[in-house]
Amino acid sequence: MMELKSILEAILFSAQHPLTTKDLRDLLASAAEKSEEPTPKEFKKVSPDTITETLEQLAREHDQLGRSYRLMCVAGAWQFASQPDYAPWIKALVGHKIRPPRLSQPALETLAIIAYRQPLTRAEIEQIRGVAVDGVMQTLLERGLVEQTGRAEVPGRPNTYGTTTQFLEYFGLGGLEDLPAADELRRIPIQKPETLLTADHQGLATAPPEAISVESQEAVSAADNDAAAPANATRQQSINPPSPSPA
Numbered sequence: 001m002m003e004l005k006s007i008l009e010a011i012l013f014s015a016q017h018p019l020t021t022k023d024l025r026d027l028l029a030s031a032a033e034k035s036e037e038p039t040p041k042e043f044k045k046v047s048p049d050t051i052t053e054t055l056e057q058l059a060r061e062h063d064q065l066g067r068s069y070r071l072m073c074v075a076g077a078w079q080f081a082s083q084p085d086y087a088p089w090i091k092a093l094v095g096h097k098i099r100p101p102r103l104s105q106p107a108l109e110t111l112a113i114i115a116y117r118q119p120l121t122r123a124e125i126e127q128i129r130g131v132a133v134d135g136v137m138q139t140l141l142e143r144g145l146v147e148q149t150g151r152a153e154v155p156g157r158p159n160t161y162g163t164t165t166q167f168l169e170y171f172g173l174g175g176l177e178d179l180p181a182a183d184e185l186r187r188i189p190i191q192k193p194e195t196l197l198t199a200d201h202q203g204l205a206t207a208p209p210e211a212i213s214v215e216s217q218e219a220v221s222a223a224d225n226d227a228a229a230p231a232n233a234t235r236q237q238s239i240n241p242p243s244p245s246p247a
Contacts, residue, residue, distance in 0.1 A: 002039055004046060005054050009071075018077030021048045021055075075168035076175060100143065110136045111145060115167070115179060119149045119160035137161070145170060 011027060012019060019027075025048055032044035055078055059071040069082050082090050103111065110133050113125055125133050140146040149162040168175065 004043060004050070005058050007043065008051065008054060009058055012071065012078055012080055015079070018074065018079040020077045021051050024051050024078075072172075073174040074172055075165045103139075103143075104136075106131075106133075107136050107139055111140060111163075111167070114140075114146055114161055115163050115176065118162035119152075121152050121154075121158045121160055123158065125161075 007028070008024060011024065025046060028040075028043045028046055031040040032042075035041070055071065055073070059073075062069070062071050067083075068086055069080050072079065072081055109129060110125060113128050114120065117124075117128070122133060122137060125137075137146070144164055144166040146161050146167070147164050148159045150160050151157040152160050163176070167173075173179065
């Protein structure tokens with residue numbers, strides 16, 4: 001009896017582009033309707049969950065066998081891809097693909113904020129980063145890594161932004177749930193701080209208000225007191241001038 005695992009493997013091996021679980025389910029249904037053989041009809045109503053579980057099992061088997069290729073899910077679509085170790089020979093076969101320039105550090109910081117906190121407005125991004133992001137946002141929009149997702153329910157109804165499918169493909173992610181854990185970034189409240197203190201706070205350009213330590217606050221207060229001391233002394237002298245020395 002033919003297994004679903006082998007059928008999916010044959011489809012993906014022959015496909016010229018990645019296929020989603022829905023694509024595979026539609027193919028199974030289409031084959032059942034068009035074929036007069038009984039076997040395809042057995043897989044006409046396979047559930048998406050069953051397809052996903054079968055693909056994950058197939059991917060694990062390929063990894064265990066140590067093949068030169070692997071089955072992977074990127075942006076919700078499944079495909080076979082060669083292992084990175086074989087890149088020199090694959091490049092010699094198909095040639096070098098011109099890749100766009102690497103993203104700058106400010107662009108990566110901004111993209112990380114959007115990925116973990118989406119949807120959010122440009123003003124909210126700037127509150128977290130502590131700097132203007134106009135140029136960086138334009139770059140991310142042009143590269144197709146970020147897109148407008150709607151409008152915020154606040155006065156002026158500014159645009160909100162989120163990541164795209166191309167963002168998942170760029171970083172080789174199956175979905176946003178595959179992003180590395182960054183609970184602290186998610187917990188940073190979006191509010192306009194009174195002052196912006198530059199700090200190395202988990203890769204952010206600017207530390208949020210709650211990241212300012214008690215020691216930092218005490219240091220600022222001490223500096224204020226030291227700066228005010230000369231003025232207080234002068235003012236005291238003007239109120240109580242020194243007594244003239246005896247002749």
